[in-house]
Amino acid sequence: xxxxxxxxxxxxxxxxxxxxxxxxxxxxxxxxxxxxxxxxxxxxxxxxxxxxxxxxxxxxxxxxxxxxxxxxxxxxxxxxxxxxxxxxxxxxxxxxxxxxxxxxxxxxxxxxxxxxxxxxxxxxxxxxxxxxxxx
Numbered sequence: 001x002x003x004x005x006x007x008x009x010x011x012x013x014x015x016x017x018x019x020x021x022x023x024x025x026x027x028x029x030x031x032x033x034x035x036x037x038x039x040x041x042x043x044x045x046x047x048x049x050x051x052x053x054x055x056x057x058x059x060x061x062x063x064x065x066x067x068x069x070x071x072x073x074x075x076x077x078x079x080x081x082x083x084x085x086x087x088x089x090x091x092x093x094x095x096x097x098x099x100x101x102x103x104x105x106x107x108x109x110x111x112x113x114x115x116x117x118x119x120x121x122x123x124x125x126x127x128x129x130x131x132x133x134x135x
Contacts, residue, residue, distance in 0.1 A: 036097065039096040042114055
């Protein structure tokens with residue numbers, strides 16, 4: 001998916017859909033699977049927003065391969081506080097996306113909290129036009 005504010009908005013909406021309980025409770029995904037899937041969508045939305053912010057600021061920086069390098073560059077272009085928030089959130093989401101048989105996955109409440117934080121950060125990095133839906 002290209003690094004655009006629209007891509008981040010679509011991924012935020014996907015995460016919201018996954019976190020919203022289906023009315024009949026049926027479906028192929030368990031609640032834990034929906035929460036982990038939403039965490040994946042949130043992490044990719046954050047990555048798309050960082051890519052879009054770097055591409056808008058300096059040609060070529062969105063093409064960096066390592067997310068850690070991108071987050072270091074974000075420190076200069078978006079300010080240290082915003083970059084620290086993005087880095088901490090990305091680390092939490094990355095850990096939540098990994099499955100370990102001896103660890104519990106992220107809870108629904110944790111993923112909802114991360115959703116609000118990613119939504120806020122995406123709006124700050126890409127502008128308010130990204131929020132095309134209401135949570």
